[in-house]
Structures are given as C-alpha cells and as structure tokens.
Amino acid sequence: MNYNISEIKKYLKNILSIASPSGFTEEIIDYLKKELDNLKVSYQVTNKGALLVTLPGENHTNKRVFSAHVDTLGAMVKTIKSSGCLSITPLGGFMMNSIEGENCLIKTLNGKTYSGTIQTIKPSVHISGDDARNLKRIDENMEIILDEKVFSKEDTKSLGIEVGDFVCFDARTVFTNSGFVKSRHLDDKASVAILLYTIKYIKENSIKLPYTTCFYISNYEEVGHGASSSIPSNTKEFISVDMGAPGLDQNSSEYAVCICAKDSSGPYDLSLRKKLVDLCVKNNIDYKIDIYPHYGSDASAALRAGWDLKTGLIGTGVFSSHGYERTHMDGITATLDLIIKYCQTE
Template identity: 35%
Template sequence: MARLKIDVDYLTEQLRALLAIDSPTGYTDTIVRHVTEELERLGLEPELTRRGAIRAIWRGESRRGARAIITHVDTLGAQVKRIKETGRLELVPIGHWSARFAEGARATIYTEKGSFRGSILPLRASGHTFNDGVDQQPVGWEHVELRIDALAWSREDTLALGIDVGDYVAIDPQPEFLDNGFIVSRHLDDKAGVAIALASLEAMGRNKARTPVDTHWLFTISEEVGVGAAAIVTPEIASMVTIDNGTTAPGQNSSEFGVTIAMADQSGPFDYHLTKKLVDLCREEDIRFQKDIFRYYRSDSASALEAGHDVRTALIAFGVDASHGYERIHVHALRSVAELTTAYVVSPLEIERDVEDVSDIEGFTEQPTEAAKQPTRPRKLPQPR
C-alpha cells in the first residue's frame, strides 16, 4: 500500500493547539509562527511571504511538475464597525457567516493597547424585559452587538479603554474532543485541514517517504475572504490539492466519515484527471470515499485559478456538519484525508508533459468518449398479455 500510517494522536494534538490560537483573517501572525515552528520541527525549511503565507517544500526526484498541498490557517471572525452610545460594539463579519451563529458567542477584542473579553448578544437579550420580543427580532449583523466585559457604559468609556473602529474580534472555538471520535468546535474550517497536512508530513518523515516530484506544502492566511492562494503558487507547481471542509447537509453527498472528493464548486468543475487520480487512489488503497458538488462554496483552488495560475486543481474534504457555525467532524474523516494525501504525494507522475509550462500535443491527456459497455446479462422481458 502507498498510503502511510497516520499518527492520529499527533493529528488531534495539533488540532487542539491550532484551535487554541485566535486567527481571524487579518490577525494571523501568531498562528503563522506556530505552524512555521512545527514545520521546522518536522525537518522542513519553511519560507514566508510578506504577509505570512507559508511555503515548505518536501524535495522529490524532480523540481518541475511539482505538486502542492494547500490549507488555510485563517478563520471567520468580525471587526468593530461602530462604537455605540451605550459603549457596546456594532460588528461586521470577517468572511461569510450568519449572525445567527454569532449570538451568544464569547469573543476577544484585539486592540492596539491589549485585548478585552466580551459576548455577542442580540439587541433584545433579556426575556425578562422583552418577553416574546426576544424571539421575534430578525437575524442579521445589524441585530447583534458585542458587550465588553469592562467598565464601558458609554462611547467615551469604550474609547478610553483603547477600543476603536476596525479592531479585530476573534470568536471562541469552544472545542470538545469526544471519546467516540467526534470533535465539535468552531473554526474546524480549516484548522482541521492544517492538522491533516502536518500529520501527513509527520508520517512522511517517520517513513522516510520518497516522492517523484517536489511537494509544496502551502498554508494561506486569507482564504475566508477569497484571496487564498492567489500569490503563493510558483511556476514549478503543476497540480494542487486543497484540503478543506465538505458540507454534510441535506441535499449533499458528503459524510463525516471517509474522504469527500469534490467534483465541482461554485467556480466550476475541478480538474478531471487530478480528481480521477484521487478517486483511483481511494479505490486502490481501500480508503472510504464519496463524491460531492458544492454550489455555494469556493476554496484556495479557485483563488489560484482566478489569479491566472495554470495548475490542475482538486479538493479533498473532511465532512463537516453545520459548516461556518458550531461545526462537527469525526476523526475517521481526518485520518482518511491524511491517508489519501500521503498516497497522492508518493504516487507516480502520470502526466509527464505537466513538467513543461507549454508543449505540443504529444502526450496530451485524453478523456473517455466511447459509449459505456452495457451489462451482458440478458434482462427478462415482460410477457405479452
């Protein structure tokens, strides 16, 4: 078998550590430092872009035609939009998520002078005061506010604390790791993906894995706002596999177990040949999988293509229930995605012309066009009346 044995304890330990670090898009320096230090401990030599996206290269037999595994360290969050006369804060979201999931959340406000704790509450938060009005108010960011746990009963009080418009608000993840393998937390998108990438690298190091081409392990810092991999993909990379969440919701085919292989998202289909290779690896390596299509979803793959990078893209996902809310995953999916990741990076290079940026038609890929073979067993026809 090409897949490597994953140290699940290491994977979950890394996930715990990642969840403990606040990292809303735009406030990711601390988690970048953490991931960089762990990559160095695993024996790699990571390099950072100006703003902090990380690249660590596992050297293979060839630099050209390189592969990339990409995840993102940033999460959803909020910013201070306005300081109200009551001293409370109006918020705008970072990333796309509903205020329905913000109600009741504990949070940290990061300012130039230090951090403060608080709670995000609906404008009508007291049943003893508003009675049925608590249940009748609309859902939306204009209908919630952040109550600061400090002496802040007026706009002047809040400003005196050093809190100002634009300050970052990080939402507590509140993780639970259950004995039955379920993990419940905010921000599993995509800290679980980062933990999967690190666990894959740990397995490769432990097994002294050899790869046919370089593998670029990429960690972006602004996926939740659509930027993602726009500036970190280099010309050597021919194919890129994104690790992110798959939505286990009504109408979807994703699962909290095994690997979910995305066939398309709102930006269009993923690369036919790369996706088929991943499906074939699942079959060959006996990794449970299912396919899905996401209509309201985009990932680092989309941002790379939109930036003009000519790379094959694919998305492998761990199933998440209540994505962008209070999310739930299962360790089985995390392990399965890591197994597929290791099987992919050590697998042979099949499209040899991918080592060149541009080449002639020789060796160009082919997609099946012939009619499918029908079952040979004769079907019993209905008898005439």
Template identity: 35%
Template sequence: MKQLPINLEYLQDILLKLLFTPSPAGYTDRVVHLVCEELERLGVSFELTRRGAIRATLKGEMEKPNKAVVAHIDTLGAMVKALKPNGRLELVPVGHWNSRFAEGARCTLFTDIGQHRGSILPLKASGHTFGPEIDNQPGGWQHVEFRIDERVSNLADLLQLGVHVGDFVAIDTQPEITATGFINSRHLDDKAGAAVLLAAVKATVEHNVRLPVNCHPLFTISEEVGSGASAALHKDVAEMLTIDNGTTAPGQNSSEFGATICMADMSGPFDYHLTHRIIQICQEFQIPHQRDIFRYYRSDSAAALEAGNDVRTALVTFGIDASHGYERIHQDALESLAELVAIYMQSPPLYARDRYEMGPRAGFPTVPG
C-alpha cells in the same frame, strides 16, 4: 506508493493547538508562527510571503513539475464597525457567516494596546425585560452587538479603553472531542485541514519516504475572504490538491466518515484528470470515500486559478455538519484524508508534459468517451 500510518494523537494535538490560536482572516500572524514552529520541529524547510502565507518544501527526486497540497489557517471572525453610545460595539463579519451563529459567542477583542473578553448578543437579550420580543426581533449583524467585559457604559469609556473602529474580534472555538470520535468546534474549517496536512507531512518525514517530485505543503491566510492560494505558488507547480470542509447537509452526498472528493463547486468543475487520480488512489488503497458537488462554495483552488495560475486543481474534504456555525466532524474522516494526502504526495506527476508552461500537443491527455 505505500500507505503510511498516521499518528492520530499528533493530529488531534496539533488540531487543538490550532483551534486555541485565534486567527480571523486579516489577523493571522500568531497562527503563522505556530505552523512555522511545527514545520521547524519536523525538519521541513519553508518560506513566507510578505503577508504570511507559508510554502514548505518536501524535496523530491525531480524538481519539476512540482505539486502542492494546500490548507488555510485563517478563520471567520468579526471587526468593530462602530462604537455605540451605550458602551457596546457594532460588528461586521470577517468572511461569510450568519449572525445567528454569533449570538451568545464568547470572544476576544484585540485593540492596538491590549485585548479584552466579551460576548456577542442580540440587541434584546434579556427575557425578563423583553419577553416575547426576543423571539420576534430580526436577525442580521446590525441586530447584534459586542458586550465588552470592562466597566464601560458610554462612548468615552470605550475610547479611554483604547477601542477603535477596525479592531478584530476572534470567536472562541470551544472544542470538544467525544469518546465516539466526534469533534465539535468552531473553525474546524479549515484548521482540521491544516492538521491533516501536518500529520501527512509528519508521516512522510518520519518514514523517510522518497518523493518523485518536489511537493509544497501550503498554508494560506486569506481563504475566508476570497484570495487564498492566489499567493505562494510558483510556476513550477503543475498540480495542487486542496484540503477543506465538505458539507453534510440535506441534499449533499458528503459524509462525516471517509474522504469526500468534490467534483465541482460554484467556480466550476475541478481538473478531471487530477480528481480521478485522487479517486484512483482511494480505490487502490481502499480509503473510504464519496463524491459530491458544492453549489455555494469556493476554496483555495478557485483563488489560485483566478489569480492566473495554470495549475491542475482538485479538492478533498472532511465532511462537516453545520459549516460556518458550530461545526462537527469525525476523526475517521481526518485519518482517511491524512492517509490519502500522504499517498498523493508519493504519486508521480500526472503527465511529464506538465513540466512545461506551454508545449506541443504530444503528451496532452484526453478524457474518455
């Protein structure tokens, strides 16, 4: 195994391309094509599930036990719940996020026949009209509405425009990268993870690194609504490393710098042996890192296990402030993660025994104690 140089200019460029491609869960075809085109440019073979999850393949010296590295390319968003008599739209969220982070957002509404720009606003949005009532109005999705930038003032106007219940709304990302290396944007969860995975793949391909076993970069399309990596795996995959965000809120041990390794989330502990292999790589190659546990959090790993996949899972994250809101990360964490992922793909399988779905006791590991 060797540490590979990560092209940070490429990582930043592909991140911006991903961020500027709308992909709320359930409306992800555009970003699927973007990632497929990028894999084609890198000369990496891939295949798609029926719904569009991507399984790429980096050939190794052995075909099994395979390993996988996964990031999701779907994001939070909204859908039209109702057409209102005032010509505005009631919304429901796609994924789990609070309406307070939607207030004031610029958005795109996708109808069956076109797209329209607009904003999400609280029901009482004019200070000159409502005064202190603005500060006193309740929060929640039933207390915001979508104001479409068209000449509409009633239900008939909306129908004439082709707006329907179930139309998707994508939230503008508004990315900004500062001279200090901070990246502010919506939907860094998990488009930053996808950019990290593509940068690691690029480094592996361009340096002609020989992998010990087949490795499958996976890009899933429904993590924000719970199903994530339940698809795209196959039974030869014994290990799966998930890349996602780690919260830097008070009471957490995550950081916006270096790699944050999640030991457990609301679905339970991650695989002891794979998680400690990741920690060992960080220690051996002096990759800055810290450990954390997330109480209100689940990822592609949980979806894979709940779907019945017998696979060892681990989670590595970039520290993110204001998760599921207007998020902030630092490019330092992305570089650390990309280095870590590129090394992990070069690492041998944890256990030769893992090539079999079922096997004898011989070769089965034990935890220290």
C-alpha cells in the same frame, strides 16, 4: 497505515486554541513555524503572511501543491456605541444567528485583549417578548457586550478599543471518546493539522517523493484571495485540502474524505479527480464525491488569479459548516491517508 492519532489530535487542539480570523494570523503562523523548526523542515513566509513548505522530489520541474487555510471566520469592531457596546462587521460568510450568545475576544491594536459576549440588541424575552424572538439576525442588530464596567463610548475608548480591532470567536473545542471533534473553525484548521502531520510523517519515514511537493498554508481564504499569489513556479497540480459539507441532500460524510466535483467556481479538473478516486478505491479509503453550490476554495482563488493549474478539492466532512462545526477522526484519517498516498504516486 500506522498513524499517530494522538499526535494529530495534539496538532489540531493546539491550532484550534490560537485565534486567527482573516487578517489576524501572525500568531498561528508563528506556531506552525515553531513546529516546522522542530521537524527541521525549511519554509518561507510570503509577503502577505502565508506559509510555504517545499519537500524535494525526484522531479523538480512538475510540482504538486497541497493547500489549507489557517484563517477563520471572525469579525471586526465597526463602531463603538454611545452605550459602550460594540457593533461588528463580519469576516467571512456566516449566519449571524450562529454567533448569537457566543463568547469572544477583542484584540486591540496596542496588544491588549478584552472578553465579551455577542448578543442581539434585544437579547431578553423578559424585556422584549416577541420582538426579541422575531428580531432579524443581521449585522446592525448584533453587538458585543464587554466584560468591563463601561457605560459610554468614552469608557470603552479609554480601554484602548477602537474601530478595526479584531473579534475572535470562542472555538469551544471538544474531543469525544467516540471520535468526534466539535469546534468552531474546523474549517479549515482540521486540514492544517492534517498537512502538518503529513509533513512530519513524510520526514520521519524518509518517504521518497516522485515530484517536489509543496504545502501552502494560506491566510486569507475566508475573504476570497488566499492562494491567489505566491504559488510555486512549475506547479502542475494544486489540491485544496478544505472540507466536505454534509447536510440536506448532500453526499458528504464526516467519516470519509470528501472529493468535490464542482462548487460555485465550477468543476474541478476531471483527470485529477479520477486519480484521487482511483487511489481511494485501490487503498480502501472511504470517500464521497459531492457538489457544493455555495462554496469556494484556495484552488478557486488560484484559478481566478490566472494560474494555469489542474485543481482538486478534498477534505474531511464538516457538519454545520461556518457554525459550531463537527467532524470525526475517521474523516480526518481518511483525508490524511489519501494525501500521503497521492504524495507517493507517480
């Protein structure tokens, strides 16, 4: 199908450029609202800040929902140290070594933004030698060095920085000529860009939908309760568009749409998975089926909350998930193709 790859990249670049750790997602939701306004698509914002788009179909009773989450990994200020440096507490599950040496922004409650760098408490081998090399990378051994002349707790507090302020990691987004996308937070902003483009494509091509189809952009997935509420009534099928996880002993690929058979929450619906696989086979869409033992999704949250749904999980393969991540436009377009084909399937 003829997709506008430049448009997909534009959406993805814009979305990745807006910091949105769990709990700090108003700005990114506002961006999505503006794009939906440009498309003249109606939407609603849920009480806890998620975004819900509904595209009417011929069958209004049995609804389909595609979800993606716009919240990312991040941190919060845990304490202000006597040195003026900041200790942090993580938002979401990541390895502390994956953020060592990363630039970051601190967003204060009064709207100010300060920059800094995340380091260990022993960042120099010239000073600490093997102690620096062998230091365990855990919360209490990490700190933020502010890009401000601060020498005490009082100096830092005078800037307006307080416990509970959000810490946003530098995304460092790169698009290569060979089709790769390297960035933090491809989980799950690649999927958000895909769903935004899906809405645009359906709207601009006047595609008739056999079922009313909703697009749920959740904002608390990384902390476990993203799609636990506000799912449209009469939803029968809920497909979480998140990511595949290529790596050691995995079947997933950056160049394909990955279909999850089972994750830490258990198996996804077999009949729904079969539909997805059959569509890939019928339409020559590159796909991989995989199992992720240390993974959960918005669909998992919905099931745990008691929703009676058939659930599925798909997404482009994202290498080095929850670190500095990478995917390929082939995987993004394969995921997009499967979603658009599924939207049109009886």
